[in-house]
Amino acid sequence: MAAQQLSATQSTQSGIPTSGVRHVRHRHTERFTVVGNHLAQHRGLSLTAIGLGVHIQSLPDGARIGIKALAARFAEGEVVIARALRELEACGYLSRTKERTPGGRWVTRTVAYDDPSAVGTVPSSLQPPKPKPKPGRRRELAGPEPAASKPVLALPEPDHPDLARHRTATEILAGLRRDAPGLVLSERDVRRLAPAVSAWLERGVEPDAVRRTLTAALPQDPINHPGAFLAHRLTELLPPPLPAEPTARPVPRIVPLQNCDRCDHAFRAPEPGNCPACRLLPPS
Structure with a gap:
């Protein structure tokens, strides 16, 4: 029993972990x-x-x-x-x-x-x-328990990319700083967010409406990362596609009234002439 305790003490003092993963390192000199x-x-x-x-x-x-x-x-x-x-x-x-x-x-x-x-x-x-080690405890080689993953936003993209629509989206993003000085985007942010704005335009949202939505009710504190801020709005506030317009029903054609040339009674027919009853009579 004493031998086992001594072995465990020596293992701890030598720096070899008693739990968790142990690595066998190899220095790569090629293909790494x-x-x-x-x-x-x-x-x-x-x-x-x-x-x-x-x-x-x-x-x-x-x-x-x-x-x-x-x-x-x-x-x-x-x-x-x-x-x-x-x-x-x-x-x-x-x-x-x-x-x-x-x-x-x-x-x-x-x-x-x-x-x-x-x-x-x-x-x-x-x-x-960066994980912070707890005070008074030696960090295990395996590291702390992983935290729950945060959901990653997937920016919307247009179903049918269009060059003219893409240019309009780029102009909207590049010009946001005129209405909101805090929304200054880098060229890379504009390229990354342009497909998402194109998706809004493809769904029938007018450019001015997109601009108002992105610049409305901005926080009072400075926006440190305007690209991430706009990516969240473009994703979370994406409107649904417009419903298909209902098909117009054909207007029934109204057959006009005619006066019979023989009995002068009214009847419906596309052209003037005799009414159905007079057509059965012998010619006068």
């Missing part, structure tokens, strides 16, 4: 990727999004990371992969913008960021919080 813990231990991303983010960071420039290409590579379906891509985009690890080629075809341009906070692509409110 450096991934920040801000992604690997992100509190606001699902496990699928974290794994997909690590995979994307390991790929060379020019690799295809569309939904169908990733679904062909992994066992997860297109719905799960699309949701993970939206999470990475909302947290600043991906930027996806729609552009029109000179030939008139719409394509998606994707940029991956190893550390969004280093280039200012994500507000601090969406960055993973």
Whole structure:
């Protein structure tokens, strides 16, 4: 019994954890990727999004990371992969913008960021919080229990992208600071939010109405991250599509009244002539 207690004491003093995971480290000299813990231990991303983010960071420039290409590579379906891509985009690890080629075809341009906070692509409110160790207790190697994940906003997109509508959306976003000086957006925020504004315009909302909705009832305190603020409004206040206009019923044609040429009685007929009774009589 004393030997067991001595062994446990020596194990604690040597720094080897008595619970949780133990790592066997190996120094890689080729075929490796450096991934920040801000992604690997992100509190606001699902496990699928974290794994997909690590995979994307390991790929060379020019690799295809569309939904169908990733679904062909992994066992997860297109719905799960699309949701993970939206999470990475909302947290600043991906930027996806729609552009029109000179030939008139719409394509998606994707940029991956190893550390969004280093280039200012994500507000601090969406960055993973740093865990604070409890006083008087040594942190376990496995780290604290993960906190509940916060839902990540998925910005709306138009069902049928239109270049003219996209330009109008860009002008609305770039001009918001005229009505609300606190809503100064970067060019990247304008590109990221333009598809969401296009979705509003596609649903029949007039540009002035979109502008009023985004600038109405602003908080009195300074808005530290106007891009995130507007992304929340564009997502949460998205109006439903307009209902289809009812089909007009055909107006029945009214047959005019005619006076019989023979008996002078009134009857309905498209053309003047004899009434049905007089047509049965022999000619006079």
